[in-house]
Amino acid sequence: MSVVDLRSDTVTAPTPAMRAALASAEVGDDVFGDDPTVNRLEALAAEMMGKEAALFVPSGTMGNLAAVLAHCGRGDEVILGDQCHTFNYEAGGIAALGGVHPMPVRTTPDGRLPLEAIEAAIRTDNVHFPTTRLICLENTHNRCGGAVLDEPYTRAVGELAKRHGLKLHLDGARIFNAAASLGVPASRLAAPADSVTFCLSKALCAPVGSVLCGEQPYIGRARRIRKQLGGGMRQAGVLAAAGIVALETMVDRLPEDHRRARALAQGLGTIPGILVEDAAPPSNMVYIRLAPDTPLDEAGLQQALASQRIKIGPVGPRRIRFVLHYWVDDEGVERTVQAIRLAMVA
Numbered sequence: 001m002s003v004v005d006l007r008s009d010t011v012t013a014p015t016p017a018m019r020a021a022l023a024s025a026e027v028g029d030d031v032f033g034d035d036p037t038v039n040r041l042e043a044l045a046a047e048m049m050g051k052e053a054a055l056f057v058p059s060g061t062m063g064n065l066a067a068v069l070a071h072c073g074r075g076d077e078v079i080l081g082d083q084c085h086t087f088n089y090e091a092g093g094i095a096a097l098g099g100v101h102p103m104p105v106r107t108t109p110d111g112r113l114p115l116e117a118i119e120a121a122i123r124t125d126n127v128h129f130p131t132t133r134l135i136c137l138e139n140t141h142n143r144c145g146g147a148v149l150d151e152p153y154t155r156a157v158g159e160l161a162k163r164h165g166l167k168l169h170l171d172g173a174r175i176f177n178a179a180a181s182l183g184v185p186a187s188r189l190a191a192p193a194d195s196v197t198f199c200l201s202k203a204l205c206a207p208v209g210s211v212l213c214g215e216q217p218y219i220g221r222a223r224r225i226r227k228q229l230g231g232g233m234r235q236a237g238v239l240a241a242a243g244i245v246a247l248e249t250m251v252d253r254l255p256e257d258h259r260r261a262r263a264l265a266q267g268l269g270t271i272p273g274i275l276v277e278d279a280a281p282p283s284n285m286v287y288i289r290l291a292p293d294t295p296l297d298e299a300g301l302q303q304a305l306a307s308q309r310i311k312i313g314p315v316g317p318r319r320i321r322f323v324l325h326y327w328v329d330d331e332g333v334e335r336t337v338q339a340i341r342l343a344m345v346a
């Protein structure tokens, strides 16, 4: 019986095509700009995001950190969502390493920051205040059930930013999921942003890596910051080769994961005691809550499923997140629904 791992789309091992590509990758010293495979990945990523240039980084966390540090100086402030990844899950790097002050704004359940709330958070010119420099959005929004930000909303935030002389960064760790959900090219969702990061290592299955995209001089600054952060890698072409396979072959299949997320949500919705947060999830994530009176709590259910070789990820008291990806097929979804149905009556 194979393992069904629904904890995250980061658990995705590389595909056989990626292993073949990285074994035969042409490489050079990327800190010298000499790695042809990294250069090819960066050119492809920039093109797909509709930006001038791109920078290959080891992780989404470093991508967002370099992105913010290339926009802001010490004492500058960034407006971001109180539920976003950068504010919650990046170890406070923008403040700890960059001296950049976060200004969190309440996120609505659809992953948005209301335009009025953003506007209200912008500082006036006053010697007491930090200087507002940047706005960050997240698409899809992880903590908001994989919520998708559409083009009109992103454009509206971009226009607001311009009006106030601010920059806009898009944490598009899963921007290709957002694009698949909306049926538009990712570049359209990135167009209003000055910079965008996305992960190769999530649903696209590459083993390591993210990419930061933006205009040429900005990416030049980010390249120096990546070096400062210790992210200048040498023969990184072995990693970039897998990233190229990811962009060329794994983007168009993402609707499959979304279809399976809806199937899983539907299946789980028929089980007494399970409250599915969104019966029609917008991308590749399903969040559930266990009703207050079920005998099993999230840890109990996790343990019961582990014995069936199914891995799930509790994200809070009686709350669980399931993430669909390349290595979970229809049978894995069915097995998961059946196993949870049995565990809940046991």
Ligand SMILES: *Cc1c(COP(=O)(O)O)cnc(C)c1O
Residues within 6 Å of the ligand: 058, 059, 060, 061, 062, 064, 085, 086, 138, 140, 142, 171, 173, 174, 199, 201, 210
């Ligand atoms: C995963 C993720 C990141 C960070 O990526 P790592 O490669 O894990 O550092 C950033 N933002 C969002 C929204 C993510 O889901």
